Amino acid sequence: MTTPAFAPILSAVQSNCHLSDARHAQDLTLCNYLLAMREYYRWEHDLPPGTPPPRADVARWIAEREALWETLGEADWARVPLAAGEADPFDVDAVNAELLPAGYLYGAGLGRFGKPHFFLARLASRGLRDGVEVLEAGCEFVRDLDAAPAALQGGTIVLRREAFASWLWLTAETWESRASEGALATALAAYGFADHRARALERMAEGERETLILHELGELAAGRLLGEAWDRLLAGPGDRRLEITARAVRDLLADTLVTLPTLLERDAVASLHFWFATFSGLRRELFPRLASARDAWVAGGGTQPLREAVESGRAHWIRVSRDMVADPQAARRLSLEPCAITLA
Numbered sequence: 097m098t099t100p101a102f103a104p105i106l107s108a109v110q111s112n113c114h115l116s117d118a119r120h121a122q123d124l125t126l127c128n129y130l131l132a133m134r135e136y137y138r139w140e141h142d143l144p145p146g147t148p149p150p151r152a153d154v155a156r157w158i159a160e161r162e163a164l165w166e167t168l169g170e171a172d173w174a175r176v177p178l179a180a181g182e183a184d185p186f187d188v189d190a191v192n193a194e195l196l197p198a199g200y201l202y203g204a205g206l207g208r209f210g211k212p213h214f215f216l217a218r219l220a221s222r223g224l225r226d227g228v229e230v231l232e233a234g235c236e237f238v239r240d241l242d243a244a245p246a247a248l249q250g251g252t253i254v255l256r257r258e259a260f261a262s263w264l265w266l267t268a269e270t271w272e273s274r275a276s277e278g279a280l281a282t283a284l285a286a287y288g289f290a291d292h293r294a295r296a297l298e299r300m301a302e303g304e305r306e307t308l309i310l311h312e313l314g315e316l317a318a319g320r321l322l323g324e325a326w327d328r329l330l331a332g333p334g335d336r337r338l339e340i341t342a343r344a345v346r347d348l349l350a351d352t353l354v355t356l357p358t359l360l361e362r363d364a365v366a367s368l369h370f371w372f373a374t375f376s377g378l379r380r381e382l383f384p385r386l387a388s389a390r391d392a393w394v395a396g397g398g399t400q401p402l403r404e405a406v407e408s409g410r411a412h413w414i415r416v417s418r419d420m421v422a423d424p425q426a427a428r429r430l431s432l433e434p435c436a437i438t439l440a
Contacts, residue, residue, distance in 0.1 A: 102200075106238060108174040109202070109216045112185050113240040115173065118165035120211040121241060133158050135266060136241050139258070145265040145294070173212075176202075185214065188249050196222070201233050203254055205247060208343070209336060213247075215239040220257060225309060228253055228316060232305075246308040248319075253312040260308065261301045267373075268297060279390070280373035286366035300370070307367050310358050314350030321349075321414065325421040332424060341431035344378040345417050352410035360399055360406065368402075383409060384440050412439045 121129060137154050138147065175182040176191050183190040191202040201219040206212055220234030233256045236243075245260035246253065268289070271280050287303070289296040319326070326346070330339060351371070359368050372390050380387055389405035416437045420427035430436055 104177040105195075106216060108176050108185070109214050110238045111171075111174040112204075112212070112214045113238055114164060115168055115171055116212040116214065117161075117241045118168045120209065121165070123209050123211060130158075131266075132241055133161075135262060139236075139239070139243075139262065145261065145297070146269065186212075195219075196231075201231055201254070203233065203247070203249060203256075205249055207242060207244065207247075209339065210334075211242065213240055213242060213244065215243070215256065217256070217258075225253070226313060228313065230255065230309060232257060234258075246312055248312055248315055251316065253309060253316075255305060255308055257301070260305070261297070264297050264301055268293065278373070279369045279371075279375070282394075283366055283369035283373050286369060304367060304370050307355065307359070307371060310355040311347075311350055314352075314354035315346070317353045318346055318349045318417070321353075322346075322417055322421055326417070329421055329424055329427060335428055335431070338428050338431040340378060341434055342420060342427070344382055345413055345420065345437070348379055348383055348409060349413035349417050352406050352413055356402070356406045357410075360403055363399075378434065382434055382438050384438065385409070386439075409439055 124132060134149060134154055137143075137157050138149050141149070143149055173185050176185055176187075178191065178194050180190075180194065185191075186204050188202060188204050191204075195202050195216075196219060199219050201217050203215045203217075204213065215233065215236055216238045217233035217236040220232040221230075222232070223230050228251065230253045233254065236256065236258050239259075243256060243259035243262070245263050246255050248254070267280065268284065271284070283300070284290075284296065287296040287300045326342075330342060332338075355371065356368075358364075359371065375387070375390075383405075386402075386405045386409060389401035392401040393399055420430065
């Protein structure tokens with residue numbers, strides 16, 4: 097990727113990563129910003145997972161990066177130079193039409209609060225799953241501050257191995273610092289974390305790729321149910337509380353449509369514990385019935401409470417999401433009173 101043919105592409109993608117971060121880093125709380133920047137430093141300096149970066153070096157690097165962002169001002173997005181001509185940086189299909197055959201993968205899209213995300217990586221694998229193309233990114237050459245382990249690009253599922261491995265290490269480090277129990281403790285134990293943490297997290301990163309794929313298949317299924325009206329709901333006047341609530345509802349819909357039913361059908365115990373380790377924040381607040389069903393399952397009550405909760409949740413979140421699409425003003429009111437859509 098450092099060959100002259102790709103150098104201009106790298107430069108353009110890096111410029112857009114910097115511009116995205118300059119415009120949206122302030123969207124994070126101070127705590128989350130500092131944590132994200134620490135992890136970004138660790139990735140950019142190719143530090144092994146779990147290696148604590150030098151605080152003084154990180155502080156200096158953050159100051160330098162913020163100074164760079166200050167120089168960008170009202171810069172425009174850089175177009176991606178291709179053999180066939182320049183492409184809009186959000187035209188993923190056009191860029192990948194040239195890069196995929198060469199063994200590289202480009203990613204671009206909009207994330208939370210409209211933050212653009214970009215990355216350029218080596219293509220690790222390419223295949224089909226239930227008729228859906230799945231692309232996996234290996235070594236990443238450039239990326240922005242946020243790196244989601246998995247996402248949809250149109251109708252294509254994109255997995256990012258480095259981002260997922262990094263997220264697992266950070267999650268495990270946080271868990272160790274709190275010495276907490278719960279679903280993550282059980283999931284880590286299933287992968288032998290107590291015996292060898294590095295190998296356990298490698299096995300988890302490989303094993304739970306499937307859970308990521310199932311969630312994205314659920315997102316596709318949810319998209320087919322809701323249509324373009326859902327995208328218009330999120331593209332309306334900037335209302336962060338509405339976006340947070342809508343994303344939580346859609347995540348719950350995706351997981352009750354595909355992820356959880358499939359894991360339960362397979363009796364994938366470790367993956368169920370892993371999924372529940374990510375079941376937090378507003379999603380958990382909106383679906384206490386599922387949390388109670390998980391407690392019953394762990395206490396030896398079998399999976400029937402989980403199956404019943406998932407089934408009732410699927411019907412509930414289909415109704416809620418369709419109601420939100422049908423009446424955006426009501427959706428905004430619901431985002432201020434999420435207890436009105438809670439499934440207890």
